Amino acid sequence: MPEPLLAIDGLTKTFHVAKSASGNTRLKALDGISLTVGRGETLGLVGESGCGKSTLARTLMMLETPDKGTVTFEGTNPFGLRGKELLNWRRRVQMVFQDPFASLNARMNAGDIIAEPWATHRSLYPTSKEREARVRELLHMVGLRPSDARKSPQEFSGGQRQRIGIARALALNPDVIILDEPVSALDLSVQAQVLNLLNELQKELGVSYIFISHDLTVVRHVADRVAVMYLGRIIETGATDEVFDHPRHPYTAALMSASPKLDVSGTQRDRIVLRGELPSPLDPPSGCRFRTRCWKAQDICAEVSPEPQVLAAPDGTRHLAECHFPLDSIKGLTGVTAAVASAS
């Protein structure tokens, strides 16, 4: 395996909050996250609200300081950098936000929005001529017209605004772009346009994506590998097809099963409908965090927190799951639904 571009190891982030029902004031948003992202690769990050996806994104953007754990980017730890080196690191990791209506300054025109990162990173395009040319080039890359540079965000549709957000992220020629739900605010027909654009840009520029989304259909389409988060932990990770076709953690299986499918062949699909809702991250269950909603939970699940297990994947890719009783990979989802049905 080639050296990953970005490696995260044991990342932990605790927030101090007002007292919860149980008197707990520590919210462990990230609890020992380990991940790698290769060059030119797309890592899909899925999980429900409150699972820590956004905190992870913010930590990678250095907007939060982790309590423990390391981030290694091409062999260096960005949290140890200062001054120019830090500035250069920031240039290399950029972000596209979910809401294209909130993430663009309504008082600036599109060209200024795209050029704004260069106000900090002056050396990149020092003359105004270069900057103007580069703005035109970026607009072209994301499928907008050069004349659009003078329009303000209100004059664009949602899909066009998201293109501007992408152009702004590309302005600093980053190596990694964190895409936080980049298409979930867009209509379906426009969503396809933006996904196509992201795909073309990746092929052209070799940039890595961390693609955060709750939409499993979209993640399956874009991601090379996928990591599933639950209450601050990554409970399963592996090659996308492997995780989608042979989920080994019960939560992943439930998540896949709960997500509606566009299939009108009339075949009745068995569904795992989980009991209850996500526990509060302030008072996570002891041991395995999923045990309160898991149909396979045993006594050991309450006592011992499962370690990530390397599981045999038929295609030889690395597949990890944090579960004392991982699911049988051969049976796939059909076997699981039968087991759930007999348990409930």
Place this chain on the structure above:
Amino acid sequence: MKTAAEQAPVKRSRAAEAPAASSEAKAHDVVLQVRDLAVDIRTHRGTVRAVNSVGFEARAGETLALLGESGCGKSMTAKALAGIMDPVCDLADGQIVLNGTDLAALSAKERLKFAGPGLGIVFQDALTALNPVYTVGTQLGEAFRIHRGLNARQARAEAIDLMKRVGIPEPESRVNSYPHQFSGGMRQRILIAMAVALNPRLLIADEPTTALDVTVQAQIMQLLRTLREEGQMAVILITHDLAVVAEEADSVAVMYAGNVVESGPVSEVFADPRHPYTKGLLESVPVHLERGAQLKSIPGSPPELHDIPAGCVYQSRCPLVQDICRAERPALRPVTSPVNDADAGTATANVPSGGPSRPARTAACHFSEEITNA
């Protein structure tokens, strides 16, 4: 916001004689018939038509999906049905026949009395739809106090029963809690409970799970199915999610720029779309594709409401556009479906044989016969 019943104050004593809504309907009976519905919005740029000659039927025990992208008029249609439009909107035309009575012809007061118990609506965002300063018990009991004339204690007992029905744990103690003390999924359950409190014949669910996580969405959809079966309600599900339509609905009306452009049984419409917009939507979903393969997308974006072209509403994005499309707006007309003809026996899975006729397949396209579906 409350259920449609509770939008305006009404004197308790009179409303108590509201017609019983729980008269049993047989499965697949037409509960609601909408014809030529038109809604205008008064804006500072002039009056625009947000919903234009929309028609459909909802049947007892079945789910009709109104499918479309933002701004297509699906929520506006729901609000028009429920009689809770914004003050700048006018019902310009059309009939809304619920259980044989045309709601559009009723006065506001009559409508409240009739539609209150007969029609329930669930909104997308449960936190803004619930009143933060009243306990959920008070809000759940409101329908019983207004329409059934129950006193506070009786209404509270009904509220607890309702909470049990929609699967809220420990209803006896939670009845005194406020909306913010519940999770998103539980709030949505409370909203659903309010909508079904008086056993309506028709339940309108406007994007009921869009704000929820997928595992909770599955729970809420299961609850809606159960309630639909129990009460033989007709459900109108408003959504932009094709997969939700495929899983939950029996029939679908696809809306674009205020118009229904295609309708029919979901299994047939999705297997063999007869309108280029439906086809384009279905192809925009990334399924069964090589990773990273080019997705088919619909170029451009929907027209602005004040700028709807003469002729077909979809002309600016349509791959099949011809001169006639720019000159003449195609009417919604019956189309034949090869799927339907080929295996008419199996395609009727949703309606048992011997039942009333299935919803017809219609499409509003000059060239609907020429659409090829691989």
